Amino acid sequence: MSKRRIYFSLLALLLTLGVYSRPDAHAASPALTKIRVGYPSPSASMYPLFVTKEAGLFEKYGLDAELIYVQGVQMVQVHTAGQLDFTSTSGIVTLQSSVNGSDLILLANSIDSHLMKVIAHPSIAGPADLKGKSIGVTRFGSLTDLALRPVLEHWKLEPNKDVSLVQIGRLSDLVPAIQQKRIAAGMLSFPTSFFAEKLGLKSLYDLSESGIEVPTTTIAVSRAYASAHRDLVLRYMKAYLEGTHRLLTDREMGIRALKKYGGIQDQELLAATYDLFTSKYIKKVPTLTVKAVQNALQLVGESNPKAKGRRPAEFMDTSYMEELEKSGFIKKLWQ
Numbered sequence: 001m002s003k004r005r006i007y008f009s010l011l012a013l014l015l016t017l018g019v020y021s022r023p024d025a026h027a028a029s030p031a032l033t034k035i036r037v038g039y040p041s042p043s044a045s046m047y048p049l050f051v052t053k054e055a056g057l058f059e060k061y062g063l064d065a066e067l068i069y070v071q072g073v074q075m076v077q078v079h080t081a082g083q084l085d086f087t088s089t090s091g092i093v094t095l096q097s098s099v100n101g102s103d104l105i106l107l108a109n110s111i112d113s114h115l116m117k118v119i120a121h122p123s124i125a126g127p128a129d130l131k132g133k134s135i136g137v138t139r140f141g142s143l144t145d146l147a148l149r150p151v152l153e154h155w156k157l158e159p160n161k162d163v164s165l166v167q168i169g170r171l172s173d174l175v176p177a178i179q180q181k182r183i184a185a186g187m188l189s190f191p192t193s194f195f196a197e198k199l200g201l202k203s204l205y206d207l208s209e210s211g212i213e214v215p216t217t218t219i220a221v222s223r224a225y226a227s228a229h230r231d232l233v234l235r236y237m238k239a240y241l242e243g244t245h246r247l248l249t250d251r252e253m254g255i256r257a258l259k260k261y262g263g264i265q266d267q268e269l270l271a272a273t274y275d276l277f278t279s280k281y282i283k284k285v286p287t288l289t290v291k292a293v294q295n296a297l298q299l300v301g302e303s304n305p306k307a308k309g310r311r312p313a314e315f316m317d318t319s320y321m322e323e324l325e326k327s328g329f330i331k332k333l334w335q
Contacts, residue, residue: 032064033232038075038084039067040093041171042262043189044273045217047254047282048110049088052243054257055250060242061235067261071170073141079104085225086236090143091215091288092296098315099297099306103223106293106316108237108286110244111216114207115281116147117193120185121178122202127155129184136168136177136186144171144187149302151205175199191264191273208281214299215292217282226317237320238329244286245333248278285330288316 035058039046049067052058058065070078076094079087080102087094091106098104124130135152137144149159157163166183168174174186175196185204188196197203219240226233247254255270264270293312301307324330 030062032059032062034064034066035085035232035236036083037065037067038070038079038087038089040069040071040073040075040087040089041189042069043115043171044191044258044262044277045111045115045189046088046261047258047277048217048240048244048247048286050257050261051247051250051254052239054260055243055246055253057239057243057246058236061239063232063235063239065239071138073139076102076104079220079222082222085221087220088217089220091218091220091293092146092299093141093143094218094220095293095296095307095315096141096146096300096304099300099304099310104220104315105223105226106215106218106220106288107226107233107318107320108219108240109215109217109288109292110283110286111281112213112283112289112292113281114147114210114212114214114216116144116187116189116207117203118148118151118185118205118207119174119178119188119193119196120202120204121181122200123181124184124202124204127157127204130155130157131162133184134164134166134182136166136174136183138169138171138174139167140165144189146299146303147207148187150299151207153302175201190276191262191269194269194272212295213289213292214295215288217286218288219286223317234320234323237324241286241324241330242333244282244284248282248284251278254278284334285321287321288318290316 039049053065053067073093075087075089076097078084080097094104137148152159159165168177171188171192174188177183178186178201251274254274258264258273259270290312293316297307297310
């Protein structure tokens with residue numbers, strides 16, 4: 001057999017066995033680690049998460065993140081059942097579960113104020129007119145419920161005595177319920193509150209102007225998961241921090257992400273939402289403070305005695321943010 005025939009025979013064999021590659025062929029990319037990330041509403045409060053996903057930053061850090069929408073307080077229940085790895089939600093809702101015995105902890109916080117309003121029918125002149133009427137929340141135990149109760153206390157209206165609290169379901173369902181006078185008012189978050197006011201409904205109270213620091217958009221994990229997967233959690237945090245940077249520096253990307261994941265199609269509203277959240281609400285660095293967690297525990301304690309006397313340190317782990325700060329990762333992002 002000629003040398004030429006021997007060469008081609010060997011080449012055919014190598015190709016069949018899959019062991020031959022061209023010298024310029026790229027090595028296979030390492031497999032991405034699959035993670036499940038829950039979020040409770042398609043609102044702009046979830047903006048950093050949406051941009052992190054849309055910009056492909058989870059993949060940059062070796063993660064294949066599936067975003068899973070689970071409404072309100074039910075999401076925390078799904079998380080504690082082990083069906084989610086991370087959640088991005090209000091720290092108040094997470095803490096309500098944690099004080100009851102779950103091992104969920106908070107790692108970071110992107111927004112420090114409540115972005116909710118008490119929205120009423122135009123016939124309601126003020127808080128006093130709510131006496132004897134019904135006020136809607138999404139679910140009992142949800143953020144809409146927990147945030148409403150101190151407001152009612154401030155107005156000297158006792159739930160289930162002076163006013164009735166009614167579970168409506170989705171935030172978007174609260175608006176027609178108010179319009180049709182099935183309820184006199186409801187607790188709404190942005191942008192649902194924005195739409196409601198455009199329809200002629202009335203804002204009675206804006207919680208974002210209260211000046212109270214609360215953990216509104218947090219990253220939560222179970223303590224067991226974080227302990228077993230510290231490197232993975234750090235990679236998640238890096239992606240999220242870079243996503244926050246991308247959100248605050250790339251208007252086109254921010255608007256595109258909110259349109260896709262927030263379900264907003266109105267260009268005027270998309271632009272207004274981006275400008276409002278990036279200039280007023282979303283922090284460059286999502287630091288979680290003891291003060292915010294303490295305030296949240298006090299709020300939870302209004303309806304749950306198990307929160308009273310608990311220390312913020314029991315429910316937070318700032319070591320991940322501290323490690324990223326110490327390593328120079330955060331500083332480099334913003335150079």
